[in-house]
Amino acid sequence: MASATNDPAPKAPIKRVAVGRRTLLGVTALGALGVVFGSSVQNFLGKAFGSGLGGLLPGGDRFRIYSITGAYPKIADRDYRLKVSGLVERPRTFTLEDLKAMPPTSFVKAFQCVTGWRVPEVHWAGVRLSDILDSVGVKPEAVALKFESYDRADTESLTIDQAHLPDVIVAYSMLGAPVTTEHGGPVRLYVAPMFGYKSLKWLSAIRVVNAVEPGFWEENGYPVNGWLDGTTGPANPDPSLT
Amino acid sequence: MAITQANSLAVTRIRRFDRVQRAAHWANAALFGLLIFTAIPLYFGSFFSVVMPRHLMEMIHLWSGLALPIPIIVSLLGPWGRQMRRDLGRINYWTRSEIRWIKTLGKTPLEADKFNPGQKLNSIFTGTVIIIMLGTGSMLQWFRFFPVPWRLGATFVHDVFAFAIFAVVVGHIFMALAHRDSLRSMFTGWVSEKWAATNAASWLKEKQLKGDSPNSR
Numbered sequence: 001m002a003s004a005t006n007d008p009a010p011k012a013p014i015k016r017v018a019v020g021r022r023t024l025l026g027v028t029a030l031g032a033l034g035v036v037f038g039s040s041v042q043n044f045l046g047k048a049f050g051s052g053l054g055g056l057l058p059g060g061d062r063f064r065i066y067s068i069t070g071a072y073p074k075i076a077d078r079d080y081r082l083k084v085s086g087l088v089e090r091p092r093t094f095t096l097e098d099l100k101a102m103p104p105t106s107f108v109k110a111f112q113c114v115t116g117w118r119v120p121e122v123h124w125a126g127v128r129l130s131d132i133l134d135s136v137g138v139k140p141e142a143v144a145l146k147f148e149s150y151d152r153a154d155t156e157s158l159t160i161d162q163a164h165l166p167d168v169i170v171a172y173s174m175l176g177a178p179v180t181t182e183h184g185g186p187v188r189l190y191v192a193p194m195f196g197y198k199s200l201k202w203l204s205a206i207r208v209v210n211a212v213e214p215g216f217w218e219e220n221g222y223p224v225n226g227w228l229d230g231t232t233g234p235a236n237p238d239p240s241l242t
Numbered sequence: 243m244a245i246t247q248a249n250s251l252a253v254t255r256i257r258r259f260d261r262v263q264r265a266a267h268w269a270n271a272a273l274f275g276l277l278i279f280t281a282i283p284l285y286f287g288s289f290f291s292v293v294m295p296r297h298l299m300e301m302i303h304l305w306s307g308l309a310l311p312i313p314i315i316v317s318l319l320g321p322w323g324r325q326m327r328r329d330l331g332r333i334n335y336w337t338r339s340e341i342r343w344i345k346t347l348g349k350t351p352l353e354a355d356k357f358n359p360g361q362k363l364n365s366i367f368t369g370t371v372i373i374i375m376l377g378t379g380s381m382l383q384w385f386r387f388f389p390v391p392w393r394l395g396a397t398f399v400h401d402v403f404a405f406a407i408f409a410v411v412v413g414h415i416f417m418a419l420a421h422r423d424s425l426r427s428m429f430t431g432w433v434s435e436k437w438a439a440t441n442a443a444s445w446l447k448e449k450q451l452k453g454d455s456p457n458s459r
Binding site: 070228 | 285296333334338341363366369370377378392393397398399
């Protein structure tokens with residue numbers, strides 16, 4: 001035991017290295033690089049190795065489940081109703097069966113949240129919003145749509161023109177299966193060209209109105225037109241793209 | 243010499259942490275605990291949302307995150323922070339043998355400083371992740387000011403480091419439970435001279451050279 005200890009320190013000062021500072025600065029720089037280039041690296045890895053790898057990495061390709069109320073409304077398939085009213089020729093309430101009887105549409109598109117997470121290659125299926133509008137007959141004075149949710153808190157808006165885009169759908173299938181409760185099932189909106197907050201969950205009603213009424217998130221400061229490329233609106237979410 | 247000391251070694255106490263350091267450690271630990279506790283339901287939302295109100299979790303996570311650097315900064319900056327600053331220097335500056343020790347994962351001989359290189363690395367990691375998590379977390383909270391690719395990058399970095407922190411914190415707790423004397427000193431401030439002789443020999447020698455009296459800092 002005693003032999004393990006040496007004599008008191010030599011006179012010459014021991015050379016010391018600021019490992020702490022170096023590590024701190026180095027790793028922080030790495031973090032900053034991750035912020036700036038992380039999404040390109042994720043894209044590259046996703047393309048090179050398929051989306052399977054992204055699922056293995058922490059943080060890659062996964063949904064963050066948001067709910068305004070802190071709870072998920074649970075709606076049985078047979079109880080589901082979508083009420084379409086307002087400035088329409090033939091107001092109508094759709095059941096899930098009614099929606100599934102309409103011409104289906106499906107595609108694979110990413111879900112991009114405004115706060116900065118993204119799930120690429122999500123399979124979506126449902127009915128084009130334009131088909132629903134055509135079936136009820138939108139009156140000429142109509143300007144916009146107001147969407148309501150079973151959660152009684154969330155609302156959304158789209159202009160009639162936006163609603164006619166081919167990748168704006170009333171979705172009953174997502175990720176290759178019926179839309180789950182936490183994803184807004186049995187029926188949710190999916191607005192592909194806009195940020196995720198426009199894709200209202202637990203869709204309960206569509207009112208056709210004569211002016212755009214900002215929805216819940218827009219009342220909380222998000223752009224009314226939540227285009228992914230940030231091309232419109234004074235409250236543009238993406239300064240780099242203006 | 244070694245034999246005559248043996249009797250007194252067991253009873254002589256040495257101050258390892260002063261009150262400020264212990265307060266800073268436990269405040270920091272409490273904040274990390276809150277952050278991890280609230281991160282789990284936020285990250286794995288679908289399992290927990292029914293049990294825990296999400297908004298409350300978000301608010302706790304946000305505020306404890308913003309408070310995270312406070313214990314360390316306050317304990318370092320005040321006139322009360324002398325010991326804290328001195329130990330920061332110990333954690334920062336490494337000798338060649340310490341670097342060798344960490345590179346060989348503890349297989350080379352080392353007369354340990356007040357903190358061994360593993361402990362130093364844990365402290366450095368903690369300081370670093372506070373900066374990174376606070377930075378990326380702020381980007382996610384105030385996302386409007388950042389381009390979308392940066393938001394994605396910040397999410398990625400925040401998540402990756404969250405996993406790393408979880409692993410390191412679990413490791414830290416296991417080490418603390420396995421080294422009870424070390425853990426006790428974080429509560430009481432004291433270690434025995436005997437403990438120091440085996441676990442922090444270089445520090446003990448330094449103290450003896452300086453002629454510090456027993457029970458001194």
